[in-house]
Amino acid sequence: MHKKIPLYKQPRSSIMSIQEMGQAARLASLQMSALDSKTKDNAILAIANALQASAPEIEAANRLDLDNAAALPLPIQKRLAFSGKKIAASIEGLQSLASLPNPAGITQKATELDNGLELFRVSCPIGVIGVVFESRPDALVQISTLCLKSGNAVLLKGGREALNSNRILAKIVHGASIAAGIPDGWIQLLETREDVSEMLKLEDCIDLIIPRGSNAFVKYIMDNTNIPVMGHADGICHVYVDKEADIDMAVSIAVDSKCQYVAVCNAMETLLVHEDIAKDFIPKAADALKAKGVALRGCPKTCAITPMEQASDKDWDTEYLDYILSIKVVHSIDEAIAHINRHGSGHTDAIVTASRQAAAQFTALVDSADAFWNCSTRFADGYRFGLGAEVGISTAKIHARGPVGLDGLCIYKWILCGNGHVVSDYAEGAKRFTHKNIASSINDKFNW
Amino acid sequence: MHKKIPLYKQPRSSIMSIQEMGQAARLASLQMSALDSKTKDNAILAIANALQASAPEIEAANRLDLDNAAALPLPIQKRLAFSGKKIAASIEGLQSLASLPNPAGITQKATELDNGLELFRVSCPIGVIGVVFESRPDALVQISTLCLKSGNAVLLKGGREALNSNRILAKIVHGASIAAGIPDGWIQLLETREDVSEMLKLEDCIDLIIPRGSNAFVKYIMDNTNIPVMGHADGICHVYVDKEADIDMAVSIAVDSKCQYVAVCNAMETLLVHEDIAKDFIPKAADALKAKGVALRGCPKTCAITPMEQASDKDWDTEYLDYILSIKVVHSIDEAIAHINRHGSGHTDAIVTASRQAAAQFTALVDSADAFWNCSTRFADGYRFGLGAEVGISTAKIHARGPVGLDGLCIYKWILCGNGHVVSDYAEGAKRFTHKNIASSINDKFNW
Numbered sequence: 001m002h003k004k005i006p007l008y009k010q011p012r013s014s015i016m017s018i019q020e021m022g023q024a025a026r027l028a029s030l031q032m033s034a035l036d037s038k039t040k041d042n043a044i045l046a047i048a049n050a051l052q053a054s055a056p057e058i059e060a061a062n063r064l065d066l067d068n069a070a071a072l073p074l075p076i077q078k079r080l081a082f083s084g085k086k087i088a089a090s091i092e093g094l095q096s097l098a099s100l101p102n103p104a105g106i107t108q109k110a111t112e113l114d115n116g117l118e119l120f121r122v123s124c125p126i127g128v129i130g131v132v133f134e135s136r137p138d139a140l141v142q143i144s145t146l147c148l149k150s151g152n153a154v155l156l157k158g159g160r161e162a163l164n165s166n167r168i169l170a171k172i173v174h175g176a177s178i179a180a181g182i183p184d185g186w187i188q189l190l191e192t193r194e195d196v197s198e199m200l201k202l203e204d205c206i207d208l209i210i211p212r213g214s215n216a217f218v219k220y221i222m223d224n225t226n227i228p229v230m231g232h233a234d235g236i237c238h239v240y241v242d243k244e245a246d247i248d249m250a251v252s253i254a255v256d257s258k259c260q261y262v263a264v265c266n267a268m269e270t271l272l273v274h275e276d277i278a279k280d281f282i283p284k285a286a287d288a289l290k291a292k293g294v295a296l297r298g299c300p301k302t303c304a305i306t307p308m309e310q311a312s313d314k315d316w317d318t319e320y321l322d323y324i325l326s327i328k329v330v331h332s333i334d335e336a337i338a339h340i341n342r343h344g345s346g347h348t349d350a351i352v353t354a355s356r357q358a359a360a361q362f363t364a365l366v367d368s369a370d371a372f373w374n375c376s377t378r379f380a381d382g383y384r385f386g387l388g389a390e391v392g393i394s395t396a397k398i399h400a401r402g403p404v405g406l407d408g409l410c411i412y413k414w415i416l417c418g419n420g421h422v423v424s425d426y427a428e429g430a431k432r433f434t435h436k437n438i439a440s441s442i443n444d445k446f447n448w
Numbered sequence: 449m450h451k452k453i454p455l456y457k458q459p460r461s462s463i464m465s466i467q468e469m470g471q472a473a474r475l476a477s478l479q480m481s482a483l484d485s486k487t488k489d490n491a492i493l494a495i496a497n498a499l500q501a502s503a504p505e506i507e508a509a510n511r512l513d514l515d516n517a518a519a520l521p522l523p524i525q526k527r528l529a530f531s532g533k534k535i536a537a538s539i540e541g542l543q544s545l546a547s548l549p550n551p552a553g554i555t556q557k558a559t560e561l562d563n564g565l566e567l568f569r570v571s572c573p574i575g576v577i578g579v580v581f582e583s584r585p586d587a588l589v590q591i592s593t594l595c596l597k598s599g600n601a602v603l604l605k606g607g608r609e610a611l612n613s614n615r616i617l618a619k620i621v622h623g624a625s626i627a628a629g630i631p632d633g634w635i636q637l638l639e640t641r642e643d644v645s646e647m648l649k650l651e652d653c654i655d656l657i658i659p660r661g662s663n664a665f666v667k668y669i670m671d672n673t674n675i676p677v678m679g680h681a682d683g684i685c686h687v688y689v690d691k692e693a694d695i696d697m698a699v700s701i702a703v704d705s706k707c708q709y710v711a712v713c714n715a716m717e718t719l720l721v722h723e724d725i726a727k728d729f730i731p732k733a734a735d736a737l738k739a740k741g742v743a744l745r746g747c748p749k750t751c752a753i754t755p756m757e758q759a760s761d762k763d764w765d766t767e768y769l770d771y772i773l774s775i776k777v778v779h780s781i782d783e784a785i786a787h788i789n790r791h792g793s794g795h796t797d798a799i800v801t802a803s804r805q806a807a808a809q810f811t812a813l814v815d816s817a818d819a820f821w822n823c824s825t826r827f828a829d830g831y832r833f834g835l836g837a838e839v840g841i842s843t844a845k846i847h848a849r850g851p852v853g854l855d856g857l858c859i860y861k862w863i864l865c866g867n868g869h870v871v872s873d874y875a876e877g878a879k880r881f882t883h884k885n886i887a888s889s890i891n892d893k894f895n896w
Binding site for chain 2: 030031033034111113117119126127207208219222223226228229230246249252253255256260341356357359360361363364365367368369370371372373374375376378379380384385386396397398399401402403411412413414415416417418419420421422423424426427433435448
């Protein structure tokens with residue numbers, strides 16, 4: 001039963017309309033593109049200090065959420081909890097984020113177009129990001145500070161179970177960052193589904209929507225906005241055990257990919273096995289997986305080797321997020337690749353093989369964000385990839401793909417510096433372009 | 449009067465449904481990601497040779513289009529014409545494209561995650577691109593071969609006035625490329641608006657839609673698809689003449705930006721002038737612009753200096769694409785930047801100033817794809833930028849911005865190579881990540 005507990009008081013921003021919040025964020029974002037590294041890093045460290053100082057207040061707000069969630073499933077309550085160690089981990093994450101290089105202001109290309117006419121492609125923030133995320137309060141801290149470090153303003157909508165935690169956290173992030181010199185308005189907290197519907201209309205203010213959730217949720221967002229959407233959707237991940245696989249390695253990778261954490265998008269859902277190795281591999285893999293409590297569903301050839309429940313066609317398209325695995329025997333690496341490109345979700349797929357050639361073929365032809373060789377699908381993660389943190393794992397195919405860190409929150413602008421150069425000189429043939437790469441003669445950072 | 453002239457016979461692909469065309473393109477694209485540079489470049493050169501050999505056939509088809517277009521405005525007929533010199537320029541463009549480096553397969557990042565566990569971020573084609581473009585037959589050749597060079601399959605819809613030219617050109621590009629080893633299905637020609645409507649539904653087959661046209665057209669496309677859209681929309685470009693501008697340089701840049709070619713998106717539509725320099729600059733600029741036939745519309749302060757038609761509020765938001773210019777006097781560089789960020793279209797904006805500091809401020813704070821200093825807005829162009837060619841100029845803020853060449857048609861995948869590495873070792877603390885940058889020890893190209 002849900003107890004009626006007074007809500008934590010609303011932060012200042014929530015008395016604004018969503019449109020006003022979007023406009024405030026847009027105005028702030030225009031200032032943020034000129035922030036230097038030091039200002040942003042000091043603000044991130046100030047947020048870390050404020051989290052430390054306000055830990056008791058955060059824990060009290062989080063207890064309200066946990067009390068309200070007493071009737072919800074235990075895994076949700078576990079994700080919702082935010083105290084002690086989790087707060088400390090957030091603070092540690094912020095310190096690490098502050099130490100990363102500034103992703104904005106990097107010169108990506110430099111070309112002399114002609115004598116005295118120099119073109120630079122320089123990274124810059126995207127502008128205003130709208131993020132809809134699940135009920136983990138630490139996600140609010142991580143996402144907002146990734147946006148801050150990359151120079152973006154952000155509209156945040158967390159899970160409603162975390163409402164009190166999110167309010168106090170947004171208040172802390174807002175207060176500490178403004179005091180450290182970040183333009184007011186850069187962080188806005190949305191609270192209801194209606195708020196999200198309003199946000200989806202703000203194509204003049206918001207440059208990118210990042211929805212984290214199910215395929216159906218990402219599709220709902222896409223159906224209802226003209227703003228670009230970078231979907232973090234289902235992960236139907238595969239491990240393909242090639243005929244030249246080391247069997248012990250393949251068993252170990254299969255067990256880790258499936259069982260290390262079943263409820264996440266980078267866990268394996270389907271195991272593909274080359275027919276030449278199936279008789280040796282499947283019984284061993286089945287034993288190891290069953291020992292971890294995994295329910296197995298096989299194609300007819302798999303069932304003929306090790307008796308198990310028969311898989312239906314639907315299994316090949318299902319993200320179980322649970323201790324369930326489908327297994328299919330394939331004739332060839334080509335069949336494995338075709339199966340993945342047809343049934344996978346473009347997230348993460350791995351091959352286990354001793355053949356460098358098979359690995360090259362697999363990673364080139366599998367149309368997924370992450371193509372792995374001889375390692376677990378569970379490595380698909382911003383922290384493990386060394387990106388510092390992630391705002392999500394993109395299953396989209398433009399802008400950013402796979403784990404999205406600071407780079408994925410930046411775009412670029414072209415800066416062309418001349419000395420009165422006009423196009424008519426080139427159109428009439430009086431001058432000619434040189435198009436000389438001058439990248440080596442400039443600094444990594446664009447300096448005036 | 450439109451004469452009734454028999455249409456050029458339809459290419460093979462047009463007897464397929466749009467859905468079948470999308471599926472064929474998707475299948476071809478999965479193969480194309482593994483094509484090597486040589487195969488792609490040879491195909492591009494084969495297309496160049498085929499254009500040369502088929503010039504009379506192309507000219508005959510183009511004449512049909514021109515006959516049908518006899519009642520249309522002269523500028524449209526001029527754009528539609530495709531013979532002699534224009535065919536030669538297309539062929540030259542293809543030779544230059546073939547000589548550019550392969551944009552796919554570039555290692556963008558390389559990180560050792562742990563001993564024997566190496567992560568590579570490698571560029572790859574996006575997949576299937578849908579491009580809707582205007583009535584220039586040379587655009588078909590340029591867009592399709594940019595897609596081929598970057599390894600993408602493409603669905604093309606050109607202007608209906610160019611139907612016969614597009615059919616013969618698509619047939620030539622298709623035939624020559626297939627004979628050179630490019631997978632069949634990679635190029636598909638759409639012919640009607642209904643075809644485009646069908647294409648917009650193919651989110652399972654198409655990864656990116658590039659519409660070239662008006663803001664209204666780009667918005668129509670966005671309203672009617674869940675596929676990501678990289679809009680090439682209006683260009684409301686500004687030149688801001690700072691108080692520290694060299695007046696002669698400012699006049700010359702204003703004239704070139706406005707008059708060098710008025711009907712294009714990178715032409716200036718509004719001239720902003722600092723009040724301290726307005727009395728000296730505006731009379732000279734007005735003389736030079738009027739001499740070129742430009743009709744001027746000024747704010748009250750401008751009109752007080754040089755009498756001209758008074759600008760209405762609507763002028764600041766108008767893309768004239770004609771010999772018309774609005775002029776506004778501003779108090780400060782801040783007001784100029786705010787005006788551009790409010791009324792501009794994020795395309796191309798230039799500052800004329802002798803002050804490095806003002807240029808730095810302007811280019812940092814103007815939220816446009818192209819921020820120029822002391823040069824004409826007309827330089828915003830893929831060829832002039834040294835990108836070889838362009839598929840369009842993106843006014844979107846994610847993925848690619850400004851002139852979009854081969855880079856903008858690529859994304860990346862993450863390739864992780866291990867030796868049986870599993871995540872549980874790291875989760876349990878048995879192993880630790882090293883996250884060492886190994887980019888310097890590898891080749892630019894990812895090699896197996």
